[in-house]
Amino acid sequence: MSTGFRLPQGGLIDRNSQYRFSFDGRALTGHAGDSLASALLANGIQFVARSFKYHRPRGIMGAGLEEANALVTLGDGARSLPNAVASTEELHDGLSAHAQHCWPSLNTDFGAVNQLFSSLLGAGFYYKTFMGPGRGPKSWLFYEHFIRRAAGLGKASREPDPDQYETVNTFCDLLIIGSGPAGLEAARIAAEAGLDVILAERDFELGGALLADTGTIERQPAAQWLASQVDRLSKSVNIRVLKRTTAFGLYDGTVAGLVERRDPAQATTIPWRERFWIVRAKRIIIAAGAMERPLLFAGNDRPGVMLASAVGSYLNRWAVAPGRRVVLATTNDSAYATARDLAIAGLSVTLIDSRDRISEPLHRLANNTGIDLRLGQSVRATLGSRHVRTVDIGPANGQGAVGSRLACDIVAVSGGWSPTQHLLSQRGVKPSWNESLQAFLPGRANEPIDCVGSAAGLWRSDDCARSGRAIAAAAAAALGRKAPVEDIPAPGGWETPIRPVRLASDLNLKKIFVDLQHDVTAADILLANQEGYEAPELLKRYTTLGMAADQGRTSAVPALALLSEMANRSVGEIGTTTFRPPFAPVSIGALAGMERDKHLLPIRRSPLHDVVADSGAHMLETGLWMRPWYYPQNAETVDEAYLREMRQTRDAVGICDVSTLGKIAVQGPDAAEFLDRVYVNGFKAMKAGMARYGVMLREDGIVMDDGTSWRLSETEYFMTTTTGNAAKVMAWLEDLLETRWPELRVSLTSVTDQWAGISVAGPHARNLLAANIGELDFANEAFPFMAVRNGVFNGVPCRLARISFSGELAYEVYIGASHGPALWRALRNTAKELGGCAYGLEALGALRIEKGHVGGPELDGRTTLEDLGLGRMASTKKSFIGDVLRQRPDLRRDDRARLVGLVPVTKGEMFKGGAILAEQGQEDGHGLGWVTSVTESPSLGHWIGLGFIQGGLDKWQGKTVLAADPIRGRSTLVKIVAPHFLDPEGTRLHA
C-alpha cells in the first residue's frame, strides 16, 4: 500500500539533484538533503521491516535517532552494515539498502508464523522454557544454537572491513552536543566570550528541531533565524562545527567519545569512512533536545503509526506527506503546530486530544485551519494488515466503549516528550520525575556538565535559545571569561498541561507494543510485574525492554507509566534505569581506527633483525618482538632445523641473537646494596669483573624473574632480565628506588635497545671469539667461568661474560647496537668455518631444557625458589624482597608441586607441554602435576621434558606416571628423573 508522496514545493531538499538508490532491489530516486527514510516515504514506501520476535510488519515511525522500527542493512559484501537507522541515514547516489530480519522477503516472511505463537513467547520465555528447573545446566547449551539462528537483529559481514577509520585526539574549552536553538546560542555566546568551542551535531544539517519549524523564534521566522546563526557560526574561528557527529559517551574527566561519519558526497575525496573523536573538554553542554514518546493502544506498531513530530519533520523538512488522511492523537500542545502544517498542506486532519480542555489559541488554530478537533478522546486500536486503515477512538478516561471508527492512512501520535539525558545518565546523574510535565528532568552533575534547551525540559524554542545563552555565559565565567548574564528559564512552556497516559481497561495488552524494537508488549510488563519484577532494572532484564540497539529511547517512560499504573506507584518512586555508553551504536572499525592488523601493536626488532634474516632465519612473533625461530637449510622443517642447530652447537659452535634480553644499567654508590635487596642471592661480595646468575622474588615470595648481573666496577652493574619481563622489572626497580628506598643512591637506565647481544655456545666458542675479538685473553685461567671482560671488535669496544644457558662452554658478547650486524656477520662466517651455525629460539629453548634450566613456562607466577629447585640460592646472610613471605608454611610444604625431569618410558614416544601428570587410572580431576616444557633431545635420542609434580623428586624419582593429554588425544607414560639431562657435572661448561 502506497500512501506517501512528495509535495510539489518546500523542504530542505535540492530538487535539481537526482540520487538513484535501491531498497530490496527496487530502483528508486531521491534528492540531496533526503534521509533514506524521507526518500522511501516519498516513494510511497512505509513498510520497511519485520519486528524482532513476532516478525510483525513495521514502518518508519521516527525522523531521527528515536526511530525504533526502520532498521535496514546498508551496502553489500564486506561493506554491509546491519541495523542502520533509515531515519538518520543520509541519502546518497548509489545507496543500496535491504530489509533485514525477514526470510525469504519482507512481504513473504516465514518467521511471521511466530505471531501465532505469541502467547508462548512472553516475558521470561527463554528462561522458563530452556533453563528452568529439571532441565539441567546443559540444556541451554543445546537449545541456544537453534534459538540464535532464529533471533538476532541483522547480520554482520564476515569479511574484513575494507574501509579506513581514523582517530582524532583533541582538546577544547567547551563541547556542545546538539545544534538546536539552545546549542546554537550556547556556541555563539561561548565563542564570543573567547572560548575554544566544539559543536557536535548528529544530523547532516545544523538546527535540530528548527529544521522542521514553520513558526517563529525570537520574533523571526525560524528558518531565517537559523540561516543567520549558521552563517555566523561558519565565520567564527573559535568554533569547530562537526556535523554527522554523534556524541556516544561521556567519560571521567569530561572526556567525550564522538563518532563522525563521512559526508557520503565526498566518499572519493575523504579517505576515512568514520572518525572516532576523543575530546578532552573543560566543560560540556548537552543540548541534545528531547524525544517524543508514542502512545499505547492496540496495534500501535502498525505501519502508518508515526510520531507526530516525525510527521512534521517529513512534511516541513523533506516536503513529504506520509499519507493523505491523518489522525493525530496527542496528550499535549506540541502536536498542534504539526496539525496546522498538515492542514495547510491540504491533508485531511483529525486531531484527537486526550485532554478535556485546551487553551483558546489552540482552539483558534484548529478552527482556522479546518481541523476536525475531538477533545477528551484517545485512540484505542488500529486496524489494517500491512498498513493502518482505520482507528477506533473512545473516551480518554478509559471508561466507555469505542465511540467511532475513523478511516486514515497515518496515525500521528504524541505521548509527551522525554529530554535526551542518556549522556548525563552515563555519568551516574539521576534524573528527577516531574509529574506536571510528565518528564524526567536532568539532575545536577558534580562535573562541569550542563543541560540546556529541551534536554532540560524546556518546550518553547525561545526558552531553549535563552537557556543556551545563559548556561554558556555561566560556563564562560567559570573558565575565567566574561559574558552577558541571563536568567535560566524554568522547564515546561505549554499552555495547557499534558495529560498522563492511561490505558483503557478493555484493551488487548498483547497488541500494545511498548518496546517496538524488542517486541515487548504491555502484557509482558504486566506479567513481569505480577511475577515480582517491579524494579525497572529487573523489568528491563526480564522482558529485555530497552535492551535493543535503540536503548529504549521511546519505550522507557511509557513502560514506567504502565508499571506505575499497574503497581499503583508514581513514576518518580519507581525511578528509571541507568543508561550506559554508547548512546547510539558505534562501529568497531571506528573504535579501532588505524590500530588494526599489523598496526595493532608496535613490532620490536632486534638490531640484528635484518642480518639474522639474511642468515636465513624464519622469524617468530613473541610478544612485541620478532625473533629468529630457526634457520632452515635445504627446505628443512622447523623440527629438522632446530635439532640440527642443537647438534652443531653441541658438537662445534652456535651463535644466537640474545639482544631482546632486558638490559639495565644499575649505577651509583649503593648499587651493590640495591642488588642485594632485590636478588635472593648476594651481589655485594662479588668482585668487579665477575657476573652472577640471580633470581628476584615478588613480595609474596613467588619467583618474578631471573637473569645475570655483571659487576663492571665497584659502583656499576649491568643487569639482564628475561625478554618477557624486561619492562616489568624496570618499573619494579624504579618503584623500589623512588617510593621505598629513596635513600639509596642508585640510578637506573634501561639500555635494552643500546646493546646488541650474541650468545656464543659450544666446544669451539673460545676459538670462534678469539678469532674475532681482539685485546682479550680467552684462556681458561685468564677468562674463567662467570668472568666479565672487555674486548675490541674492529676497533669497537665490546663487553663479554662467560655465562651459559645451554650448558656448553659459552659467552655472551654485547656491542653497541649499530655495530651488532658487523659482529654477527663476522661470528657467523667463522662459525661456518668451524662447523657451527646460527641457532634460533626453538633450539635455544631446547638446549636449556636439556640442561634443566628454568625458563618462562616454569616461571609462571606461581612457583617458589624451592619449587624450581633453586632453594639453596637464597642467601641467609641478608634480607631481600620476598624473603619473609616465602617462608609461609604453605609455601614450604613438601607436597607442593616441584620441578622434575620427564622421560618417556618407551623411548620412541613423545609428550607435550600442558599435559597433566597423574597416576595411571586416576586421570580424572586435577592430577598430581603438569608438564611445562618438552623437546626432542638429539644428545639423548628421545623426548625429554620439564614439569612439576606434588612432592617432587623426593617422592617420585624413578617412578612412572601418566602424562595425560586427553584434549589432544595423547597419553604417554613418563618416568620422573632429575631435571639435568645433560652433563650434570658441568664439565662442558668449565672446559
Next chain:
Amino acid sequence: MLRIKCPFCGERDHSEFSYGGDANITYPDLAAPMEAWIEAVYRRANPKGPHRERWQHIDGCRLWLIVERDTLTHEIASVTLAKAALAPLVDGQSS
C-alpha cells in the same frame, strides 16, 4: 578517562600512567616479622572516597607519583612526586 596532572609533564590521559597500589602502605623492613609483611602485602582498606595512590608516569617521564583520588567521583585532588628529593625537578611548577 582520568586526566592526571603529572608534576613534570603536565596533564595527560591516564592511559600514559600505570597504577601502582595504595600509597598509604608503609612497607616494613625486609627482615620484619611475617605479620607485618602480610599486613603490607595483602590487607587493603578499599575506601569509598579520598584515597592516596601510587601511579607511575610510565609512558612519560617514568616518575612515580602520589595521586590523591576520590574513588567515588574519580576527582583528583593532588599529584605529587613520590620521591621528595626529586622536587627540584619540578620547582616552580604547580602540582
